[in-house]
Amino acid sequence: MATDRPTVIASPANPLVKQALAVREGRRPEAGTAFIEGARLIDTALQAGVVVERLFTLDGSHPALAQAVLAAGGTVSVVTPAVLRRLTQTVTPQGTVAIVRRPAPEWPSSASLAVVLAGVADPGNAGTIIRAADAVGADLVVCAAGTVSPYNAKAVRASMGSLFHVPVVTADASEVLRRLRNLGLRLVLADAAGDTGYLQCDFRVPVAIVLGGEAAGAGQVWRQAADATVRIPIFGRAESLNVALAAAVLLYEARRQRLEL
């Protein structure tokens, strides 16, 4: 609980700071926690019911957020500006970071639009795709084996809070395929050499859009399981589209087709 004169953490070697950095750098994957940065993102997480274990903030800054964290049972650690700089990664930090418990969403019992990350390695791409899935109102994002953790600190930032809006589940390919089949979703694999132009693909049925890795695309297991492979035509001299951009084009095409039913 807050006291009138909080202890201020002044050393980057403080165990709580070192622990937070370990979470940030992904060195404590077993801990089930995630590092998030910025008052806005932390507030989004709180509002989504995420457990904020510890907020690191300057003395007197973000009083409302600190109060909300305390009210939800979390701890507030006051740090010096130097310690906060050590904790933050962004160029224009918002002056607070937090360690939160990772949500562990269940697989939904029904879904009409899902996104599967099948080997997306870049955290910026993964987070941006989660944000796009949220924007189109997708029911589910699946991170299959080989994809970066959605709780990678950079992925969390790129998701701009959408990680806490949409159910994001992680599983290996065989479980993912079984679950998607049980949900009755058609698997549409995005592929630069796909059989069908994306405008000719029927996205009005319940569908899971599968996105492969940036370098090699989706692996063999996904190619074999796909009900359709779709390509986004390239008109110029680019070899391909960034995977997050491909996701956005396909997701909005799905929405466009559904609005025109």
Added chain:
Amino acid sequence: MATDRPTVIASPANPLVKQALAVREGRRPEAGTAFIEGARLIDTALQAGVVVERLFTLDGSHPALAQAVLAAGGTVSVVTPAVLRRLTQTVTPQGTVAIVRRPAPEWPSSASLAVVLAGVADPGNAGTIIRAADAVGADLVVCAAGTVSPYNAKAVRASMGSLFHVPVVTADASEVLRRLRNLGLRLVLADAAGDTGYLQCDFRVPVAIVLGGEAAGAGQVWRQAADATVRIPIFGRAESLNVALAAAVLLYEARRQRLEL
């Protein structure tokens, strides 16, 4: 010219290395040069007619590329692995970097599809948008004042070579507006609170799609000059779409409408 026993640069303090790092870090904007990384990107630049001033490579690696650089009048500097590591920024470097002369494309005399970056600050977003503009076969990309340099090393990487495929011009807003008017382009501003849903916007006429900054959107000058402001609907709880994703959705919608003419 190549000699049988090239001098190997072994010190990161070598003036050529320091000069290359200054270009990479944007500390020599007056020099008209750019830093690019990776054999594939350098090869793309060479094939697009870009002048490669100097290639830094390990002894014996990338012989065909080194030969092509020499044949085009450039210089090849052989460096030690330690010096190359100092020069490279990527996690999985392709073992070579180059200093190239920036292309200085003219404004085209006609255009039917252009993209204007009006304050896009993030180099990853800027480069990815240039790649998307190339993918849809846009005629022109304009970087208006307030936008990151397209020759920022990270922007160059994100463009995946498209910076050398599409004319990318930089100018201040008043010149940009005058040029776009002279080209007869309709200015369509992407805005989360735009007047028209993007599917209702007519992209079949010659059009310039204007994309504002990540944080504050496009400035007043662009809002006043725009012939239309379009929004991409948000169905979920995301506050907005990443600017590069918005660009891709609008550019592919323009292509979709034109194919259906």
